[in-house]
Amino acid sequence: MNLQRACPCGLPTTYDACCGRLHDGAAQAATAEELMRSRYSAYAVGNLDYVFRTWHPRTRPDDLSPDPGLTWTGLSILDTSAGGPDDETGEVEFIATFRNHGTPGQLHERSRFLRRTTRWLYLDGDLT
Template sequence: MPPRTCPCGLPAPYRDCCGRFHRGEAAPATAEQLMRSRFSAFGVGDEAYLLRTWHPSARPPRLDLDRRVRWVRLEVLESTGGSVVHTEGTVRFRAHYLERGKPGEMEEHSRFVRLDGRWVYAGALNG
């Protein structure tokens, strides 16, 4: 059963926020929306959405999400470009998780590009 509140951190129900992207009813309009929807996909275990929104040049052949990791909170730290008028953008974020009940976090500066009019994850930036 999907969560009631969206895992991405915005104050909206999952079904109306990232759930609509996961179901294919809409596409994220900005790089940050895509990044948030990908975080939510990790949270709900939607491997197909993660693969679908990964740039083909960097996409792994498959994903095996670790079910012992529960993604619990997202902080967007910074974003550049990535609006409805851009073709590239970056989002730096901190993702909080629980692994076997122990809290952890990871930080990434991600790059996003438009491919055929849709935002896709192009990988992590160095530094």
């Protein structure tokens, strides 16, 4: 994998300086938005283990299976509520675009996050 490429999360930096450092365990997400961006990037690069590890155990599925026909193509953060370094909960509204077997689509969700000790976790979300 070329780690000097742009990060899939859309921030103007490289993958290894942005979400890659979270994926490989060199750092933890400091905010709910940073976790949201890193989870999107994990889906985009096929790192479903990271997605699983950052999902709250109470709400995560038993298994995550890749969809070989799905390619994530972009992320837009629309709104955040709380979720800062000193918060215990947070929400992030986003639109993630994709191509599914060549057909474009989008996922629009308001996600809820909570912090357990020092780690942010994805709890659940509402599709809009």
